[in-house]
Amino acid sequence: MQEKGTISIHTENIFPIIKKFLYSDHEIFLRELVSNAVDATQKLKRLASIDEFKGELGDLKVKVSVDKEAKTITVSDRGVGMTAEEIKKYINQIAFSGATEFLEKYKDKGDEQQIIGHFGLGFYSAFMVAKKVEIVTLSHKEGSEAARWIGEGDTQFEIATAEKEDRGTDIILHIAEDSEEFLEEARLKTILDKYCRFLPIEVEFKEEVVNDPEPLWTKQPSELKDEDYLNFYKKLYPFAEDPLFWIHLNVDYPFNLTGILYFPRVKNEFEVQRNKIQLYSRQVFITDEVKDVVPEFLMLLHGVIDSPDIPLNVSRSFLQADSNVKKINSHITKKVADKLGELFKNDRKGFEEKFDNIGMFVKYGMVSEDKFYEKAKDFVLVKNTEGEFYTLDEYQDKVKPLQTDKNETVVMLYTDDQGLQDAYIQTAKKRSYDVLIMDGVLDSHFINMLESKLEKVSLKRVDSDTIDKLIDKDEKQDSVLSENERESLKTIFEQALEDKKPNLQLENLGSDEAPVSITLPEFMRRMQDMAKTGGGMGMMNMPNQYNVVVNVNHPLMGKIIRSKKEEKKTELARQAYDLALLSQNLLKGSDLTAFIGRSVDIASR
Secondary structure: OEEEEEOOOOOOOHHHHHHHHHOOOOOHHHHHHHHHHHHHHHHHHHHHHOOOOOOOOOOOOEEEEEEOOOOEEEEEEOOOOOOHHHHHHHHHOOOOOOHHHHHHHHOOOOOHHHOOOOHHHHHHHHHHOEEEEEEEEEOOOOOOOOEEEEEOOOOEEEEEEOOOOOOEEEEEEEEOHHHHHHHOHHHHHHHHHHHOOOOOOOEEEOOEEOOOOOOHHHOOHHHOOHHHHHHHHHHHOOOOOOOOEEEEEEEOOOOOEEEEEEEOOOOOOOOOOOOOEEEEEOOEEEEOOOOOOOOHHHOOOEEEEEOOOOOEOOOOOOEOOOHHHHHHHHHHHHHHHHHHHHHHHHOHHHHHHHHHHHHHHHHHHHHHOHHHHHHHOOOOEEEEOOOOEEEHHHHHHHHOOOOEOOOOOEEEEEEOOOOOOHHHHHHHHHOOOOEEEOOOOOHHHHHHHHHHHOOOEEEEEOOOOOHHHHOOOOOOOOOOOOHHHHHHHHHHHHHHOOOOOOEEEEEOOOOOOOOEEEEOOHHHHHHHHHHHOOOOOOHHHOOOOOEEEEEOOOHHHHHHHHOOOHHHHHHHHHHHHHHHHHHOOOOOHHHHHHHHHHHHHHHHO
């Protein structure tokens, strides 16, 4: 028997489209051909399970081989095979609806994300790398005759009888000159490792099985131990630290979804590592660009998601906007929130120990998604300078008695640099006030969110004003200086700091508080923090609007006023100001040199 014919498609332009456009990443030809071989093998297993195939299954490995001299790559399976009629049906009549419309709409646009289709073109990805493709196949059906199909990347094909003793299919690719890189064994092994490492049928290359047909996510959580999850994590990420914990996803309604998501140790390294979560469809690797399936704030997670219900375009390269994707996204958010809530409830101490690592996930989620906020507000933790953790409700209850201002607003004080702001923290502690640590890269956004969500609550950085103004209880301190003395003091400081043109404020503070302090108003500080994370509208380039607060009740101010020498008054005022700068790490260059010289002179005298 010999027959010639024409592949049934609407236009001859389909092959250039396949080669140049549909599959822009040429290496996926191997994924498509091996996946097809696996499908054929699974079909046979299913037929055997329902007694429609009564022969011996035998060795069901899919085998990939390369012949560098002959310049061929062969993918072989012992699956269902095909008859000549089935070849015509499945290969020649490309499973592609509306090809003409598709070509007209997309051939010039280059927008792969918009392509909608099926996987029926998978076999034709072979022509991206091959100048000629042969199919030699023998159906599992009794009395079948082996057939050979030959195509050369155009609409012409040849089909004839063939010699083949064993059921199944061999796909033989005669590699084109511009694709000879794929004849290198190392290159093929890399592609197999990337796309085929978890296919459900054993895949053999160079007499070695290169995949794990039963990866962890295909098993029931009840069958698995912690050690299994940790070993699988090491297989996925050989050089990573052990994860904190994980979530095993196993959903069959209203969509199919399995997978394992791991919480890595990230602390404050806010890098959205988008190449970490891997998306599979029936154990075939699709992509590691999962932004539509996984909520943005969970892109920091590691692991695997597998769903046959995620809609992909014809080349499987892109997810498509679809209600299932939104449902899966929402489900993952809910599962993560439930898991975190469960950990908090069942092991508060363990949760606190992990929170420095997982706090970023939680805060990012709360800032970006209202639904997550509603769940997370009950288990998100804040930590104070004593290292104590509180929920938001617990912390409000703790500070409300002492840190409520004259307007009945609860003021939460915080530091974003304990070392630099220690003097201000100590001043707050003298009043028995509590100070939170908010030094995470997301904390400026988290603070803004808390103020928008919590009623009658304000957050202020501990160095953004004097302590009495931070928590204004309308309790006035008397001044130890007369009105005339205050005016004199102001003039002295203005003269001493003439080159700095400071925004001077004279305040009646406690005698045990700093003689001069530098404060940056909360509004300015927040704008700067927003700028650091990309939302500050050019604030990074604006000069700082510092306030210089002179404590008129400090004993040093009386000494300055009473000093008989004008240069002594100026010297002491400048020294007090420089000390305030030094405490904020703001004294630099020639000003620092002058301060050191002046300090030595004063000490010598």
